[in-house]
Amino acid sequence: MHISARSDYAVRAVVVLAAAGSGPTKGETIAADQHIPAKFLEAILGALRQAGIVASRRGAEGGYWLARPAADISVADVIRAVDGPLAEVRGGPPEAVTYGGVASDLQVVWMAVRANIRQVLEQVSVADIAAGELPPHVRDLAADPDVWLTR
Protein backbone atom coordinates (compact mmCIF):
# COMPACT_ATOMS: atom_id res chain seq x y z
CA MET A 1 0.00 0.00 0.00
CA HIS A 2 2.53 2.65 0.94
CA ILE A 3 0.84 5.59 2.65
CA SER A 4 2.91 8.58 1.48
CA ALA A 5 4.15 11.37 3.71
CA ARG A 6 1.76 13.66 1.85
CA SER A 7 -1.27 11.58 2.80
CA ASP A 8 -0.11 11.08 6.35
CA TYR A 9 0.54 14.80 6.83
CA ALA A 10 -2.74 15.71 5.16
CA VAL A 11 -4.86 13.50 7.40
CA ARG A 12 -3.10 14.73 10.50
CA ALA A 13 -3.55 18.36 9.50
CA VAL A 14 -7.26 17.87 8.88
CA VAL A 15 -7.63 16.10 12.21
CA VAL A 16 -6.00 19.06 13.93
CA LEU A 17 -8.48 21.39 12.23
CA ALA A 18 -11.34 19.13 13.28
CA ALA A 19 -10.20 19.37 16.87
CA ALA A 20 -9.61 23.12 16.66
CA GLY A 21 -13.24 24.03 16.03
CA SER A 22 -14.52 26.82 13.83
CA GLY A 23 -11.90 29.58 14.07
CA PRO A 24 -8.97 29.85 11.63
CA THR A 25 -5.78 28.03 12.55
CA LYS A 26 -2.40 29.12 11.16
CA GLY A 27 -0.44 26.75 8.96
CA GLU A 28 2.58 27.30 11.15
CA THR A 29 0.60 26.20 14.20
CA ILE A 30 -0.45 22.94 12.57
CA ALA A 31 3.09 22.31 11.38
CA ALA A 32 4.55 22.82 14.82
CA ASP A 33 1.91 20.70 16.54
CA GLN A 34 2.42 17.70 14.28
CA HIS A 35 6.11 18.18 13.40
CA ILE A 36 5.50 18.68 9.70
CA PRO A 37 7.81 20.82 7.50
CA ALA A 38 5.94 24.11 7.23
CA LYS A 39 6.42 24.82 3.52
CA PHE A 40 5.56 21.28 2.56
CA LEU A 41 2.39 21.45 4.61
CA GLU A 42 1.47 24.67 2.84
CA ALA A 43 1.41 22.87 -0.50
CA ILE A 44 -0.70 20.08 0.97
CA LEU A 45 -3.20 22.51 2.44
CA GLY A 46 -3.45 24.14 -0.98
CA ALA A 47 -4.51 20.84 -2.49
CA LEU A 48 -7.03 20.32 0.30
CA ARG A 49 -8.46 23.74 -0.37
CA GLN A 50 -8.87 23.05 -4.08
CA ALA A 51 -10.64 19.82 -3.19
CA GLY A 52 -13.09 21.71 -1.02
CA ILE A 53 -12.02 20.10 2.21
CA VAL A 54 -10.55 23.14 3.91
CA ALA A 55 -11.12 26.86 3.50
CA SER A 56 -8.64 29.64 4.18
CA ARG A 57 -8.14 33.35 4.65
CA ARG A 58 -4.98 35.42 4.25
CA GLY A 59 -3.59 38.23 6.27
CA ALA A 60 -3.37 38.80 9.98
CA GLU A 61 -5.84 36.61 11.86
CA GLY A 62 -5.88 34.36 8.77
CA GLY A 63 -5.49 30.60 8.65
CA TYR A 64 -7.28 27.39 7.71
CA TRP A 65 -10.50 25.73 8.85
CA LEU A 66 -12.71 22.88 7.65
CA ALA A 67 -15.00 23.69 4.73
CA ARG A 68 -17.58 21.14 5.90
CA PRO A 69 -18.45 19.23 9.07
CA ALA A 70 -15.64 17.00 10.30
CA ALA A 71 -18.03 14.04 10.48
CA ASP A 72 -18.59 14.33 6.71
CA ILE A 73 -14.87 14.14 5.82
CA SER A 74 -13.53 10.61 5.51
CA VAL A 75 -9.89 9.64 5.53
CA ALA A 76 -10.42 8.45 1.96
CA ASP A 77 -11.57 11.94 0.95
CA VAL A 78 -8.36 13.45 2.28
CA ILE A 79 -6.07 10.89 0.65
CA ARG A 80 -7.78 11.20 -2.72
CA ALA A 81 -7.44 14.97 -2.55
CA VAL A 82 -3.67 14.91 -2.12
CA ASP A 83 -2.55 11.61 -3.69
CA GLY A 84 -5.27 10.51 -6.09
CA PRO A 85 -6.99 7.14 -6.16
CA LEU A 86 -6.62 4.82 -3.19
CA ALA A 87 -5.70 1.70 -5.15
CA GLU A 88 -4.25 1.30 -8.61
CA VAL A 89 -2.84 -1.54 -10.63
CA ARG A 90 0.08 -0.55 -12.87
CA GLY A 91 -0.94 3.08 -12.83
CA GLY A 92 -4.60 2.63 -13.70
CA PRO A 93 -7.84 1.63 -12.00
CA PRO A 94 -8.07 -2.11 -11.27
CA GLU A 95 -11.32 -2.45 -13.20
CA ALA A 96 -9.45 -1.41 -16.37
CA VAL A 97 -6.89 -4.20 -16.43
CA THR A 98 -7.60 -7.31 -18.42
CA TYR A 99 -5.86 -10.62 -18.07
CA GLY A 100 -5.70 -13.46 -20.50
CA GLY A 101 -6.02 -17.17 -19.94
CA VAL A 102 -5.17 -18.72 -16.64
CA ALA A 103 -4.70 -15.43 -14.75
CA SER A 104 -8.11 -13.99 -15.51
CA ASP A 105 -9.31 -14.27 -11.91
CA LEU A 106 -6.46 -12.07 -10.72
CA GLN A 107 -8.54 -8.99 -11.43
CA VAL A 108 -11.13 -10.19 -8.92
CA VAL A 109 -8.39 -10.36 -6.30
CA TRP A 110 -7.35 -6.77 -6.94
CA MET A 111 -10.97 -5.64 -6.73
CA ALA A 112 -11.38 -7.41 -3.40
CA VAL A 113 -8.30 -5.66 -2.06
CA ARG A 114 -9.64 -2.28 -3.08
CA ALA A 115 -13.00 -3.08 -1.53
CA ASN A 116 -11.35 -3.90 1.77
CA ILE A 117 -9.23 -0.76 1.75
CA ARG A 118 -12.29 1.36 1.09
CA GLN A 119 -14.16 -0.40 3.85
CA VAL A 120 -11.78 1.15 6.34
CA LEU A 121 -10.84 4.50 4.84
CA GLU A 122 -14.29 5.55 3.71
CA GLN A 123 -15.92 4.71 7.00
CA VAL A 124 -13.55 6.55 9.29
CA SER A 125 -14.13 10.30 9.50
CA VAL A 126 -11.64 12.83 10.73
CA ALA A 127 -14.10 13.61 13.52
CA ASP A 128 -13.80 9.98 14.65
CA ILE A 129 -10.02 10.27 14.89
CA ALA A 130 -10.10 13.65 16.62
CA ALA A 131 -12.54 12.33 19.20
CA GLY A 132 -10.70 9.01 19.64
CA GLU A 133 -13.88 7.12 18.78
CA LEU A 134 -13.27 4.86 15.80
CA PRO A 135 -16.06 2.68 14.36
CA PRO A 136 -16.15 -0.67 16.21
CA HIS A 137 -15.31 -2.80 13.18
CA VAL A 138 -12.18 -0.77 12.54
CA ARG A 139 -11.02 -1.05 16.11
CA ASP A 140 -11.72 -4.78 16.01
CA LEU A 141 -9.50 -5.20 12.98
CA ALA A 142 -6.59 -3.57 14.75
CA ALA A 143 -7.26 -5.41 18.00
CA ASP A 144 -6.07 -8.75 16.63
CA PRO A 145 -2.49 -9.17 17.92
CA ASP A 146 -1.47 -10.89 14.65
CA VAL A 147 -1.96 -7.60 12.88
CA TRP A 148 0.85 -6.02 14.86
CA LEU A 149 3.41 -8.59 13.72
CA THR A 150 5.78 -7.27 11.09
CA ARG A 151 5.87 -10.37 8.88
Place this chain on the structure above:
Amino acid sequence: MHISARSDYAVRAVVVLAAAGSGPTKGETIAADQHIPAKFLEAILGALRQAGIVASRRGAEGGYWLARPAADISVADVIRAVDGPLAEVRGGPPEAVTYGGVASDLQVVWMAVRANIRQVLEQVSVADIAAGELPPHVRDLAADPDVWLTR
Protein backbone atom coordinates in the same frame (compact mmCIF):
# COMPACT_ATOMS: atom_id res chain seq x y z
CA MET B 1 -2.21 0.92 -2.75
CA HIS B 2 -0.60 0.95 -6.18
CA ILE B 3 0.13 -2.60 -7.31
CA SER B 4 3.35 -2.22 -9.34
CA ALA B 5 4.00 -3.80 -12.71
CA ARG B 6 6.59 -5.97 -10.97
CA SER B 7 4.05 -7.42 -8.57
CA ASP B 8 1.42 -7.85 -11.24
CA TYR B 9 3.85 -9.62 -13.57
CA ALA B 10 5.22 -11.76 -10.76
CA VAL B 11 1.83 -13.04 -9.67
CA ARG B 12 0.80 -13.80 -13.22
CA ALA B 13 4.04 -15.65 -13.91
CA VAL B 14 3.62 -17.79 -10.81
CA VAL B 15 0.02 -18.54 -11.74
CA VAL B 16 1.19 -19.71 -15.15
CA LEU B 17 3.70 -22.01 -13.49
CA ALA B 18 0.99 -23.29 -11.17
CA ALA B 19 -1.14 -24.18 -14.15
CA ALA B 20 1.77 -25.68 -16.06
CA GLY B 21 2.38 -28.51 -13.61
CA SER B 22 5.73 -30.02 -12.67
CA GLY B 23 7.90 -29.75 -15.80
CA PRO B 24 10.13 -26.73 -16.47
CA THR B 25 8.60 -23.83 -18.40
CA LYS B 26 10.78 -21.41 -20.36
CA GLY B 27 10.83 -17.75 -19.38
CA GLU B 28 10.12 -16.82 -22.96
CA THR B 29 6.97 -18.96 -22.91
CA ILE B 30 5.62 -17.23 -19.82
CA ALA B 31 6.44 -13.82 -21.26
CA ALA B 32 4.64 -14.54 -24.52
CA ASP B 33 1.61 -16.04 -22.79
CA GLN B 34 1.08 -13.05 -20.51
CA HIS B 35 2.52 -10.29 -22.73
CA ILE B 36 5.32 -9.39 -20.36
CA PRO B 37 8.69 -7.95 -21.58
CA ALA B 38 10.98 -10.98 -21.57
CA LYS B 39 14.09 -9.45 -20.04
CA PHE B 40 12.10 -7.69 -17.36
CA LEU B 41 10.36 -10.93 -16.46
CA GLU B 42 13.75 -12.60 -16.17
CA ALA B 43 14.75 -10.22 -13.40
CA ILE B 44 11.48 -10.84 -11.59
CA LEU B 45 11.88 -14.61 -11.81
CA GLY B 46 15.36 -14.20 -10.36
CA ALA B 47 13.88 -12.52 -7.30
CA LEU B 48 11.26 -15.24 -6.98
CA ARG B 49 13.99 -17.86 -7.13
CA GLN B 50 15.99 -16.17 -4.36
CA ALA B 51 12.84 -16.07 -2.25
CA GLY B 52 12.38 -19.82 -2.67
CA ILE B 53 9.14 -19.55 -4.60
CA VAL B 54 10.36 -20.88 -7.93
CA ALA B 55 13.25 -23.13 -8.92
CA SER B 56 15.11 -23.14 -12.21
CA ARG B 57 17.54 -25.00 -14.45
CA ARG B 58 19.70 -23.60 -17.24
CA GLY B 59 20.53 -24.97 -20.64
CA ALA B 60 18.46 -26.76 -23.21
CA GLU B 61 15.28 -28.17 -21.71
CA GLY B 62 15.73 -25.69 -18.87
CA GLY B 63 13.15 -23.35 -17.41
CA TYR B 64 11.28 -22.47 -14.24
CA TRP B 65 8.87 -24.37 -12.00
CA LEU B 66 7.35 -23.89 -8.56
CA ALA B 67 9.61 -24.73 -5.64
CA ARG B 68 6.66 -25.71 -3.44
CA PRO B 69 3.00 -26.67 -3.87
CA ALA B 70 0.92 -23.98 -5.55
CA ALA B 71 -1.64 -24.14 -2.75
CA ASP B 72 1.08 -23.08 -0.29
CA ILE B 73 2.03 -19.94 -2.19
CA SER B 74 -0.12 -16.91 -1.40
CA VAL B 75 -0.36 -13.76 -3.47
CA ALA B 76 1.15 -11.96 -0.48
CA ASP B 77 4.20 -14.25 -0.63
CA VAL B 78 4.80 -13.32 -4.25
CA ILE B 79 4.38 -9.59 -3.74
CA ARG B 80 6.66 -9.54 -0.71
CA ALA B 81 9.32 -11.40 -2.69
CA VAL B 82 9.46 -8.83 -5.48
CA ASP B 83 8.33 -5.56 -3.88
CA GLY B 84 8.82 -5.89 -0.14
CA PRO B 85 6.19 -5.28 2.55
CA LEU B 86 2.53 -5.03 1.55
CA ALA B 87 1.75 -1.87 3.46
CA GLU B 88 3.99 0.90 4.69
CA VAL B 89 3.50 4.33 6.16
CA ARG B 90 6.12 6.87 5.04
CA GLY B 91 8.58 4.16 4.16
CA GLY B 92 8.36 2.16 7.37
CA PRO B 93 6.05 -0.36 9.01
CA PRO B 94 2.83 1.16 10.34
CA GLU B 95 3.45 -0.16 13.84
CA ALA B 96 6.61 2.00 13.99
CA VAL B 97 4.97 5.39 13.49
CA THR B 98 3.98 7.43 16.51
CA TYR B 99 1.59 10.32 16.54
CA GLY B 100 1.22 13.04 19.10
CA GLY B 101 -1.86 14.58 20.57
CA VAL B 102 -5.12 14.60 18.73
CA ALA B 103 -3.97 12.33 15.87
CA SER B 104 -2.86 9.41 18.02
CA ASP B 105 -5.67 7.12 16.83
CA LEU B 106 -4.53 7.47 13.24
CA GLN B 107 -2.10 4.63 13.74
CA VAL B 108 -5.01 2.32 14.53
CA VAL B 109 -6.56 3.24 11.19
CA TRP B 110 -3.38 2.32 9.31
CA MET B 111 -3.19 -0.98 11.17
CA ALA B 112 -6.79 -1.76 10.24
CA VAL B 113 -6.02 -1.08 6.59
CA ARG B 114 -3.07 -3.42 6.64
CA ALA B 115 -5.16 -6.08 8.35
CA ASN B 116 -7.76 -5.88 5.62
CA ILE B 117 -5.19 -6.04 2.83
CA ARG B 118 -3.62 -9.08 4.39
CA GLN B 119 -7.00 -10.71 4.79
CA VAL B 120 -7.27 -10.90 1.03
CA LEU B 121 -3.71 -11.36 -0.18
CA GLU B 122 -2.63 -13.94 2.38
CA GLN B 123 -5.70 -16.08 1.91
CA VAL B 124 -5.63 -16.37 -1.85
CA SER B 125 -3.15 -18.91 -3.20
CA VAL B 126 -1.84 -19.02 -6.73
CA ALA B 127 -3.50 -22.42 -7.03
CA ASP B 128 -6.84 -20.74 -6.33
CA ILE B 129 -6.30 -18.28 -9.16
CA ALA B 130 -5.05 -20.91 -11.60
CA ALA B 131 -8.10 -23.06 -10.87
CA GLY B 132 -10.52 -20.12 -10.94
CA GLU B 133 -11.71 -21.03 -7.46
CA LEU B 134 -11.24 -18.08 -5.13
CA PRO B 135 -12.19 -18.30 -1.44
CA PRO B 136 -15.87 -17.35 -1.00
CA HIS B 137 -15.25 -14.28 1.14
CA VAL B 138 -12.94 -12.85 -1.52
CA ARG B 139 -15.40 -13.43 -4.30
CA ASP B 140 -18.13 -11.87 -2.15
CA LEU B 141 -16.08 -8.71 -1.69
CA ALA B 142 -15.72 -8.27 -5.44
CA ALA B 143 -19.35 -9.17 -6.10
CA ASP B 144 -20.66 -5.91 -4.67
CA PRO B 145 -21.38 -3.66 -7.65
CA ASP B 146 -20.26 -0.58 -5.68
CA VAL B 147 -16.74 -1.94 -5.72
CA TRP B 148 -16.58 -1.63 -9.50
CA LEU B 149 -17.32 2.09 -9.44
CA THR B 150 -14.26 4.23 -10.06
CA ARG B 151 -15.01 6.93 -7.49
Place this chain on the structure above:
DNA sequence: GGCATCCCCATCGACAAGGTAGAGATAACG
Protein backbone atom coordinates in the same frame (compact mmCIF):
# COMPACT_ATOMS: atom_id res chain seq x y z
C1' DG C 1 0.89 52.05 5.82
C1' DG C 2 2.54 48.12 8.08
C1' DC C 3 2.45 43.60 9.22
C1' DA C 4 0.91 38.82 9.11
C1' DT C 5 -0.47 35.18 6.49
C1' DC C 6 -1.73 32.56 2.62
C1' DC C 7 -0.56 31.80 -2.47
C1' DC C 8 2.08 30.62 -6.50
C1' DC C 9 6.19 29.32 -9.06
C1' DA C 10 10.50 27.42 -9.59
C1' DT C 11 13.92 24.38 -8.30
C1' DC C 12 16.52 20.68 -6.08
C1' DG C 13 18.59 16.00 -4.85
C1' DA C 14 17.57 11.42 -4.20
C1' DC C 15 15.44 7.52 -5.51
C1' DA C 16 12.48 4.06 -7.82
C1' DA C 17 10.01 2.29 -11.67
C1' DG C 18 10.06 0.20 -16.02
C1' DG C 19 12.79 -1.44 -19.42
C1' DT C 20 17.10 -2.71 -22.35
C1' DA C 21 21.82 -4.70 -23.61
C1' DG C 22 25.32 -7.83 -23.55
C1' DA C 23 28.45 -11.04 -21.90
C1' DG C 24 28.99 -15.23 -19.00
C1' DA C 25 27.68 -19.79 -16.81
C1' DT C 26 25.67 -24.31 -17.39
C1' DA C 27 22.97 -28.10 -18.95
C1' DA C 28 21.29 -31.34 -22.67
C1' DC C 29 22.27 -33.66 -26.82
C1' DG C 30 24.30 -35.30 -31.07
Place this chain on the structure above:
DNA sequence: CGTTATCTCTACCTTGTCGATGGGGATGCC
Protein backbone atom coordinates in the same frame (compact mmCIF):
# COMPACT_ATOMS: atom_id res chain seq x y z
C1' DC D 1 33.70 -32.43 -27.72
C1' DG D 2 31.20 -28.91 -29.68
C1' DT D 3 26.93 -26.70 -30.36
C1' DT D 4 22.83 -24.86 -28.99
C1' DA D 5 19.43 -23.39 -25.69
C1' DT D 6 18.54 -21.38 -21.58
C1' DC D 7 19.18 -19.09 -17.25
C1' DT D 8 22.39 -15.53 -14.62
C1' DC D 9 24.65 -11.46 -13.62
C1' DT D 10 26.10 -6.70 -14.17
C1' DA D 11 25.42 -2.53 -15.88
C1' DC D 12 22.92 1.09 -17.80
C1' DC D 13 19.20 4.24 -19.36
C1' DT D 14 15.14 7.27 -19.26
C1' DT D 15 11.39 9.12 -17.03
C1' DG D 16 8.87 10.34 -13.25
C1' DT D 17 7.80 10.97 -8.34
C1' DC D 18 8.74 12.07 -3.55
C1' DG D 19 9.97 15.06 -0.06
C1' DA D 20 11.47 19.40 0.64
C1' DT D 21 13.08 24.44 0.21
C1' DG D 22 13.25 29.45 -1.28
C1' DG D 23 11.55 33.75 -2.83
C1' DG D 24 8.48 36.83 -4.13
C1' DG D 25 3.50 38.22 -4.83
C1' DA D 26 -1.34 38.82 -3.34
C1' DT D 27 -4.46 39.78 0.24
C1' DG D 28 -6.55 40.94 4.46
C1' DC D 29 -6.65 43.02 9.33
C1' DC D 30 -5.42 46.83 12.20
